[in-house]
Amino acid sequence: MADNAFAAKAAELIGAPSVPAMFAMLARTGRAIALPVLAGAVLVALWEFFCSYYAIRPVLLPAPSRVLATASRAWEILVENSIPTTVETVAGFLLSVVFGSLLAVAMVYSRWLREVLYPNIVLFQLIPKIAVAPLFIMWLGIEWQSRVTIAVFIAFFPIVISTWTGLMSADPSLLRLCRSLGASEWQMFARIRVPSSLPFAFNGMKISMTLSIIGVIVGEFITSQQGLGYVILFAGSKLETALVMSAILILCFIGLILYGIVGLIEWLVMRRYGA
């Protein structure tokens, strides 16, 4: 009995959930997944119902069942074109992370660089980037180089801003502690600034991943060579609405997975570097 009370107290102290609390947690998680899935299912069911009830022409709005049928018929084309889209999206994202983080670090350590660059980066951000995409085609050709560049162009901004904010958010008293121990700039950076920046940096990365997809699709619209963006453009011109929607469906799926991977990495890293 006393042991039980002790165990409960210990569990409370280390923040381990009790059994009823675990059920409540499970119920909460289940709810968080079930509710949006249910809402989505209702919407799709309504869509299906209206298409068949009002006999809407498939060119205008194909029913979900028809989209699925088309997707399975055109499966090969869709997969074939998903690969470059995915690879280029990931490449654009990774390059954005590298360039964005380096720029953020440079802006933390060089006041001069910050004063020179920051207003320009913001100004840069005001350019409607899709409008300048054709320039990249002229400069870089119609292959992956221009598509990845457009993706980086769109996706690196949130990385710079969030990583910079994160690096600057380091607790000054922790930096003072480091100085009192004679820490080098590198030690302060690696041991204090980087861990402090992680929650911010991951927020930026999640936004950046979604933007990278947009960048690649825009690139595919313009270069018209390959990829899901090209499939959408091509099928649209032939009024193959169901194929357009299948491609969009696959695109959503890819986006979800890529976003999920970033979220998973965040979860793993924050388990170590969370409070």
Add this chain to the structure above:
Amino acid sequence: MPLPLPAPRGQAGYLSVRGARKVYNPGRDAIAVLRDVSFDVTSGEFVSILGASGCGKSTLLMMAAGLESITSGEIAIGGEPVRKPRPDVGIIFQDATLLPWETALRNVLFPIEIMRRSVAEYLPKAEELLALVGLGGFMHMKPSQLSGGMRQRVGICRALIHNPSLLLLDEPFSALDAITRDELNVALLEIWERYHQTALFVTHSIREAVYLSDRVIVLGGRPAGVAADIRIPFARPRPFSVGDTLEFNQICAVLREHIASGHKAAAAQVA
């Protein structure tokens, strides 16, 4: 295995503060904080700096730590003027300032990692220190899982891990409630009586200063100078109940008087 080195005791003037002045924003908006502060601390001595908040006592401590520049005068440790932070000094900060993403044990070992010494070598000492302050069962918890008092205990261990010969304490318990504060005073004294470093303790609590110290220095005035330097006669080890004796309370009364007269002097200067 690093043994806690007994500091060379009884070396007069081990820490010496000579004519220390501090002026913030020299020029037209200059704010003079400290004027001509001088005192000596013998090694192994526990000295408190007592004063009202904002009197510059933390500034003095940060100057001794090499984290704040000195306008004129000199602070020397072991005969060597302080110009930058020294590895033989341990600091306990006002809030525990623990790395929120590291466990209590890793936080205690943090100075060892920064100083690029062998973590494996100091691990037994870190565990011993944590056990000594009653955190033996909490070593692998992160600060967010610990109470405020526990966090500051970790802070004490971290300041001691690299065997410093001088301990600087910047109002370490001022953010804690009165009961936790008393507990930590006892814990600090226990651990200090074991390692016996020279200690400079900044506080605005008169009772805390008298209970812990061999000597209490009162800073007063604006800019502040040494208003009093009083020896505390109680033998060590000191039971907490020493605070209930008449003599203890008389000493507190004298110190309170000195702090008040410092205020009056400051007010007279303004008027």
